[in-house]
Amino acid sequence: MLHLRSMSRLATTGEVLQLIRSGEAVTRADIGRVTGLSRPAVAHRVADLLQRGLILEDADGPSTGGRPPMRLRFAASGGVVPVASLGARRTQIALCDLAGEVLQRTDLDIDVEEGPDVVLPLLMDTWEKLLDGRDDVVGIGLGVPATVEFAAGRVESARVMASWTGVVIPPIIAERFRVPVLVDNDVNVIAMGEHRVVYAAELDDLLFVKVSTRIGAGVISGGGILRGALGAAGEMGHIPVRDGGGVLCRCGNLDCVDSVASGTAILRDLRAKGRDVTSLADVTALVRAGDAETMAVVRQAGRWLGEVISGAVNLLNPAVVVLGGDVAEMFQPLVSGVREVVYRRSTQLATRSLRIERSRLGPGAGITGCALMVLDHVLSARAVDAAAR
Ligand SMILES: [Zn+2]
Numbered sequence: 001m002l003h004l005r006s007m008s009r010l011a012t013t014g015e016v017l018q019l020i021r022s023g024e025a026v027t028r029a030d031i032g033r034v035t036g037l038s039r040p041a042v043a044h045r046v047a048d049l050l051q052r053g054l055i056l057e058d059a060d061g062p063s064t065g066g067r068p069p070m071r072l073r074f075a076a077s078g079g080v081v082p083v084a085s086l087g088a089r090r091t092q093i094a095l096c097d098l099a100g101e102v103l104q105r106t107d108l109d110i111d112v113e114e115g116p117d118v119v120l121p122l123l124m125d126t127w128e129k130l131l132d133g134r135d136d137v138v139g140i141g142l143g144v145p146a147t148v149e150f151a152a153g154r155v156e157s158a159r160v161m162a163s164w165t166g167v168v169i170p171p172i173i174a175e176r177f178r179v180p181v182l183v184d185n186d187v188n189v190i191a192m193g194e195h196r197v198v199y200a201a202e203l204d205d206l207l208f209v210k211v212s213t214r215i216g217a218g219v220i221s222g223g224g225i226l227r228g229a230l231g232a233a234g235e236m237g238h239i240p241v242r243d244g245g246g247v248l249c250r251c252g253n254l255d256c257v258d259s260v261a262s263g264t265a266i267l268r269d270l271r272a273k274g275r276d277v278t279s280l281a282d283v284t285a286l287v288r289a290g291d292a293e294t295m296a297v298v299r300q301a302g303r304w305l306g307e308v309i310s311g312a313v314n315l316l317n318p319a320v321v322v323l324g325g326d327v328a329e330m331f332q333p334l335v336s337g338v339r340e341v342v343y344r345r346s347t348q349l350a351t352r353s354l355r356i357e358r359s360r361l362g363p364g365a366g367i368t369g370c371a372l373m374v375l376d377h378v379l380s381a382r383a384v385d386a387a388a389r
């Protein structure tokens with residue numbers, strides 16, 4: 001949802017573009033009505049946007065007498081955004097248009113532990129191949145499985161990708177592509193994608209919890225991503241649970257939710273019961289088959305996850321909690337464990353209309369989120385106005 005401030009001053013060209021991008025205004029008359037700008041002022045801003053190739057106009061159907069109003073629309077094909085969503089073993093690489101739609105996509109099996117000196121050149125080569133000579137790149141976006149100091153694009157605590165710790169990614173990529181480069185934590189990027197595509201029209205507050213090999217969360221608050229002071233908000237995996245059984249977490253503490261309820265933990269617990277499972281796909285198959293012992297293990301993981309989620313619900317009051325990641329394939333037993341605890345532990349007001357849903361965007365959310373992160377930056381009212389000066 002776009003919230004235009006009450007127009008105590010005149011809307012800028014950049015703000016007019018936001019109205020057209022969001023679909024709030026499709027004609028010059030709409031813009032005048034929403035902004036209170038005079039007709040000449042609207043005409044001036046629209047002409048500027050048309051001239052810069054940021055919007056297009058089409059005649060709006062058959063005339064009913066007189067000149068038909070011209071419909072304005074955002075020029076989604078006016079540029080391209082290369083993006084990559086890095087996973088521990090598999091990286092999704094794509095080119096998106098200015099609406100965030102995927103134009104081309106390819107996946108690479110890379111071990112991120114190979115380090116930035118190997119992975120980043122490989123990414124850039126792949127983008128260049130996909131671009132095939134196109135020179136209208138407006139910005140580049142990356143999601144990485146680590147905590148990121150967002151403003152700098154610096155990879156911070158990187159237990160997942162140790163060889164990346166302290167690496168500042170944007171300058172390395174900008175040296176070759178000379179456009180703005182934005183980097184964020186992978187779950188933040190996925191949360192942004194899921195919110196914008198599935199929920200933005202109806203709600204502004206969402207908690208996305210990714211449960212795969214590891215557990216992480218992304219928080220959308222008031223319509224925007226909540227990053228905290230340096231970008232570490234949403235690092236939910238290392239919050240401890242009660243009665244976890246004294247499991248030593250890789251961070252050195254006991255009973256972090258990551259060490260008892262992640263996909264890794266579920267596999268370990270099933271093997272300890274003598275079950276022959278080697279991957280989360282095996283566990284998913286057992287859940288689908290209704291195997292009682294597997295359902296019980298997944299449900300217990302859901303309860304532990306619910307403990308941490310209920311704290312987050314009390315603190316943040318999201319309208320929806322979205323469960324994503326590989327373990328979301330085991331949604332039924334997992335969510336019943338989560339619900340059991342969340343509704344018992346969270347405040348009545350926070351849970352009154354709380355929804356707990358499964359991710360609808362699935363594995364493509366990271367790519368979409370990366371593109372939106374870049375587009376929000378390069379097409380922001382401020383950036384558009386600054387570029388005109
Ligand atoms: Zn831990």
